Amino acid sequence: MVTSTLDRASAYTAAAAVLDPEVPVLTIEDLGVLRAVQVAEDGSVDVTITPTYSGCPAMQTIADDVATALAEAGFGPVRVATVLAPAWSTDWMSEDGRRKLSEYGIAPPSPPSPTTGDRRNGPVQLTLGRRPELVACPQCGSTRTRELSRFGSTACKALWQCESCHEPFDHFKAI
Structure with missing residues (x-):
């Protein structure tokens, strides 16, 4: 056959x-x-x-x-x-997936940028400190948000809160 x-x-x-x-x-x-x-x-x-x-x-x-x-x-x-290599990063997530997350009420990770590059074909760079992220609230769209806890409902998400509408929400961590 x-x-x-x-x-x-x-x-x-x-x-x-x-x-x-x-x-x-x-x-x-x-x-x-x-x-x-x-x-x-x-x-x-x-x-x-x-x-x-x-x-x-x-x-x-x-x-x-x-x-x-x-x-x-x-x-x-x-x-x-x-398989563990190449390592997964949020760069592997599709634009449709990012849209679905937002519609579901989870703030999606940022897409690849010129500063992060596309991490699908190379090593995933780890940093010891966290850089402040601009995370939009999936409920109202405001970027006046803050991280409440690095750990959310699953290990790949963090718990954030919007300072405009006061709603808590998960943010899919960018890796």
């Missing part, structure tokens, strides 16, 4: 539609967690995913959901590999 581009595209579409269990408005494609989908001649599928940070508790659930989605689409057996 020779696999076709259509088989790979169908497998990729099925895997890409899997929702992130921690932020269920984002697919793993929106988030940039889905790295590769390959269909072998025997019909088996190899999927590569990467965590948003090492030790992310959602990875096993994502792997199980990918395997289920591909089985329901008629593919199998499925092997899901988790």
Whole structure:
């Protein structure tokens, strides 16, 4: 049996539609967690995913959901590999994903800028100090916001509050 581009595209579409269990408005494609989908001649599928940070508790659930989605689409057996390199950064997140976060009430991370560059193909630079971020409130749009806690509802988010509408909100940390 020779696999076709259509088989790979169908497998990729099925895997890409899997929702992130921690932020269920984002697919793993929106988030940039889905790295590769390959269909072998025997019909088996190899999927590569990467965590948003090492030790992310959602990875096993994502792997199980990918395997289920591909089985329901008629593919199998499925092997899901988790890779740590290249390291995930918020640069992997799609513009559609950033929009979905904002509509869901989570302030999205800033897109890549000339100062940060695109961190998808190189090392992710870590800093010891935090630079002040300009984070817009997803409720009212004000940038008069402040960080309340570096830790939000999940490890990849921080808790912020708007000083205009006084609403607390999660901010997806830029990495």
